[in-house]
Amino acid sequence: DTGVSQDPRHKITKRGQNVTFRCDPISEHNRLYWYRQTLGQGPEFLTYFQNEAQLEKSRLLSDRFSAERPKGSFSTLEIQRTEQGDSAMYLCASSNRGTGDGNTIYFGEGSWLTVV
Amino acid sequence: QKEVEQNSGPLSVPEGAIASLNCTYSDRVSQSFFWYRQYSGKSPELIMSIYSNGDKEDGRFTAQLNKASQYVSLLIRDSQPSDSATYLCAVSKDGVTGGGNKLTFGTGTQLKVEL
Numbered sequence: 001d002t003g004v005s006q007d008p009r010h011k012i013t014k015r016g017q018n019v020t021f022r023c024d025p026i027s028e029h030n031r032l033y034w035y036r037q038t039l040g041q042g043p044e045f046l047t048y049f050q051n052e053a054q055l056e057k058s059r060l061l062s063d064r065f066s067a068e069r070p071k072g073s074f075s076t077l078e079i080q081r082t083e084q085g086d087s088a089m090y091l092c093a094s095s096n097r098g099t100g101d102g103n104t105i106y107f108g109e110g111s112w113l114t115v116v
Numbered sequence: 117q118k119e120v121e122q123n124s125g126p127l128s129v130p131e132g133a134i135a136s137l138n139c140t141y142s143d144r145v146s147q148s149f150f151w152y153r154q155y156s157g158k159s160p161e162l163i164m165s166i167y168s169n170g171d172k173e174d175g176r177f178t179a180q181l182n183k184a185s186q187y188v189s190l191l192i193r194d195s196q197p198s199d200s201a202t203y204l205c206a207v208s209k210d211g212v213t214g215g216g217n218k219l220t221f222g223t224g225t226q227l228k229v230e231l
Contacts, residue, residue, distance in 0.1 A: 033218070042120075042204050042221030043160065056218065091159055105150075105219060107159045 002026060004108030006092050012114045013082055020078045021111045025094030032075050033105065034067055035091040036060065043091055049075060050097065082115045089113075117142050122205050122222035130230055135192040137225050139205030142186065148208040149181055151190045153201045154224065160204055164190065195229040202226050 005024040013019050025032045030051050035043035046065070047057045051072035061067075064082075069075040079086055089110040121140050129135045137151075148167055152160035164179040166172045166188070172179045178191040188207075192199055202224040 035219075040124075040223065042206070042223050043219075045218040045220070048218060058218075089159075104162060104165060106162065107152075110159045 004092055004094055004106055006090075006108040006111045008111060009109065010112045010114075012116060015084060015115055016081055018078065018080045019082060019113060020076055021090055021092075021113075023075045023077070023092030023108060024073070025075070025092070026096075026106060029094035029096045029106075030072070031095045031097050032069055033093040033095075034075070034077050035093065035107075037089045037091060037110075038087075046077075079113075082113075084115045087113055087115045118222070119143060119220045120205055120207055120222035122203075122225045124223055125226040126228050127225055128228045128230055129195050131195060131197060133195050133229075135195045135199065135227055135229070137190040137192075137203050137205075137227065139188045139190075139222055140186055141188070141205075141207045141220075143207070143209070143220075144183075144186065145209050146186075146207040148210055149179070149188045150206040150208070150219065151177075151179060151188075152204040152206060152221075154204055155201045163203075192227075195227075197229050197231060200227055200229050 007022045033048040034046040037043040046061050047067050049069040052069050064080045067077045089112050091110045093105045093107045095105045151164045153163050154160045166179040166181045176193045180189045204224045205222040206219040
């Protein structure tokens with residue numbers, strides 16, 4: 001499968017615990033994005049990377065959230081001290097800047113987080 | 117004013133009819149426009165992208181863009197029950213090779229195609 005891969009697909013955690021999500025983008029895609037989606041809303045942008053550089057972070061991304069893409073390939077999104085309001089689907093996506101298809105963003109299947 | 121606005125629906129159409137989905141955006145510098153389909157519990161799936169004013173057709177789908185009116189629409193011809201989903205409009209300030217700067221999404225329109 002050459003699509004965007006996310007792990008885990010579902011996570012239930014107790015409030016106050018830390019969680020980490022992993023994303024493997026489409027091979028050779030240089031841009032990687034994280035979005036969050038809650039019920040009845042469209043996806044909301046959190047952050048994106050160009051290779052290993054984090055180029056933009058949304059104000060939605062509080063200090064409890066951190067994202068990395070250490071080698072410009074896979075990425076992790078960590079949420080510390082989870083709160084019930086963090087319950088959402090976390091979507092990873094990738095694109096390939098500079099190509100004819102460069103502005104097309106492909107989403108993974110998402111990681112569902114439930115904080116109890 | 118929301119950056120991207122869509123009627124949340126639901127929009128109900130009979131099988132075989134044309135479904136018309138609409139979207140308006142507020143930022144005039146937006147250059148790229150997308151329609152995603154999202155089934156319940158699933159991630160968004162790209163249906164169409166459009167960058168220039170006018171119509172773009174792909175199978176049963178036609179996207180229409182009017183930058184002067186800041187308006188994007190999606191027509192689905194010969195609607196099928198399998199088209200029942202939420203349709204998300206998204207805009208970007210990047211051009212076609214820009215690499216996909218962040219997308220700003222609307223809240224989506226729920227489409228129901230009835231037998």
